Every structure is written in structure tokens, then in C-alpha cells.
Amino acid sequence: MLVSPEGKEFTYALRFEFSTTNNEAEYEALFAGLRLTRELNIQHLKAFVDSQLIANQVTGTFEARNPTIQQYLAKENELIEHFKGFEIEHVRRSQNKKADALSKLASMTFAHLAKEVLVKTLERRSIEVEEVNDLYLDEDKTWMKPLKDYLAYGLLLEDKGEARKIRIKAPSYKLQDGKLYRKYFLTPWLRCVGQSQATIIIQEMHEGVCGFHAGPRSFVAKIMRLGYY
CATH class of the missing domain: 3.30.420.10 (Ribonuclease H-like superfamily/Ribonuclease H)
Incomplete structure (x- = not known):
């Protein structure tokens, strides 16, 4: 607990x-x-x-x-x-x-x-067994890259509309040790992950709960309780 x-x-x-x-x-x-x-x-x-x-x-x-x-x-x-x-x-x-x-x-x-x-x-x-991969993988090729570039270096995309979206989203995120986290009101800071990383988490969740058959919302809620976004 x-x-x-x-x-x-x-x-x-x-x-x-x-x-x-x-x-x-x-x-x-x-x-x-x-x-x-x-x-x-x-x-x-x-x-x-x-x-x-x-x-x-x-x-x-x-x-x-x-x-x-x-x-x-x-x-x-x-x-x-x-x-x-x-x-x-x-x-x-x-x-x-x-x-x-x-x-x-x-x-x-x-x-x-x-x-x-x-x-x-x-x-x-x-x-x-070896300790589980820290899920770093391909973060620099995912949706997180523009946010990380802005938070770390102040860099924005050339497209003005996309750049504005990044500026609006940025206060809800933070960088720590090169990893991106998102603020969420019901849990601690959530570790942001990309598609490959999310696939690993979902596979481990399915295996860990012995054939878990809850709906998508329940499944997402459990992943967030684990600390991922």
C-alpha cells in the first residue's frame, strides 16, 4: 500500500x-x-x-x-x-x-x-531477472519532442498555430532528468510515454492482472494510477 x-x-x-x-x-x-x-x-x-x-x-x-x-x-x-x-x-x-x-x-x-x-x-x-527498462526508448521521436524542446531550450515549431498550442500546454508539464511529466489533479506527476512505451505498459498490465477484461476507461485509470500518461 x-x-x-x-x-x-x-x-x-x-x-x-x-x-x-x-x-x-x-x-x-x-x-x-x-x-x-x-x-x-x-x-x-x-x-x-x-x-x-x-x-x-x-x-x-x-x-x-x-x-x-x-x-x-x-x-x-x-x-x-x-x-x-x-x-x-x-x-x-x-x-x-x-x-x-x-x-x-x-x-x-x-x-x-x-x-x-x-x-x-x-x-x-x-x-x-533484469530490472524493467526505464521506458526511455524513442521519446525524441514522439509527440513529446516539441514540449521537451520548448521546456528545455525555449524552441518552438515554425507553424504558428502549433507553436501556440505548445505554449498553452507547457505549464502542465515539467522536465526532470530528461524525462517529461504531466501534472494531474488526482495523482502525482505522471510520466509521459510514447507509442512504443505505451505498448510495453499495456502488455505488462494485461499479463499482470491475469486476463483483465475491464473497459477502456478502467484500463486507462489503472495505467494512470501506475504513474503514466
Whole structure:
């Protein structure tokens, strides 16, 4: 569960198609949260986990001796470096009832979660696959290029009508680390993507929700909740 400073909650469920220990499952959940918040361009994150062992391993208080856990920890630390501020805190399960209930539901079936919760099935451990492409791809050949050129260099298209449209649109966008983001009133800044990038996201969404059959609006809403425009 991701909770914004304003208290808005975003729920996200994982289902594993491989056997895990409790500690491995805790790391997979933490890993998913770190990747998702990184994709949303969140700079400061406080993570709450109900495993004191995991919290202490991430902070360096305890040493990870199991080889598999060492791989998870290495990936966690790699992702944590991308945040300007990161804290992790152990909470008792009694203080984590919503997330705990969500995990129990997800372990049984996704069918009744599809309308309310973003769901994803993991076929392999996160440490066994390369991290997902950052979706940079062909941004300089898409609808985003005129906006990026204007925001970065003040350049406008020669066509006066198109140039005027860019000037009107520009205040709703921002550039950060070479990537374009759009302001949206219901979510954090949304990462703008082109056609090739959108195809990858849609394919992953279809695979992740196990045959999701909602209408186009629901599908778009879920993609926006993931942080893409």
C-alpha cells in the first residue's frame, strides 16, 4: 500500500508463481514498492514492514547470511540509492491490518480485486531477472519532442498555430532528468510515454492482472494510477 502525505491510498497486490520463504516474500513486496515509487518519481520514502529482521538487514543492523537474501538485499540497496531520503521502520502486524488483509486476499484469488486494486503476478523472483527498462526508448521521436524542446531550450515549431498550442500546454508539464511529466489533479506527476512505451505498459498490465477484461476507461485509470500518461 502506498500512502501519500495527504493520506490518499494506492493499493497494489502481488501473487507469486514460485515458492518463497516468508522473508523472500517480504523482500519481494518491499522491492515492488521501491520500484513503483521510483517510477512515480517520488524522492522521499518511508517504508513500513512487519518483519523486524528485514528492517534491520536493510538498515545494516543485522547481517544477511543466506545467499538468496544477500541478493535481495543488494537489489534493495541499489534501488534505495535513487531516493533523496529513505527510511524503513518495523511495525507490528496489528498496525498493518489493511496490507495484511490485502495479501491474504491476493494469495487466494485476483478475480474480486481487479476493480479496486492494481494486481500483478510474478513468474520469477525479482533477483532472477533484469530490472524493467526505464521506458526511455524513442521519446525524441514522439509527440513529446516539441514540449521537451520548448521546456528545455525555449524552441518552438515554425507553424504558428502549433507553436501556440505548445505554449498553452507547457505549464502542465515539467522536465526532470530528461524525462517529461504531466501534472494531474488526482495523482502525482505522471510520466509521459510514447507509442512504443505505451505498448510495453499495456502488455505488462494485461499479463499482470491475469486476463483483465475491464473497459477502456478502467484500463486507462489503472495505467494512470501506475504513474503514466
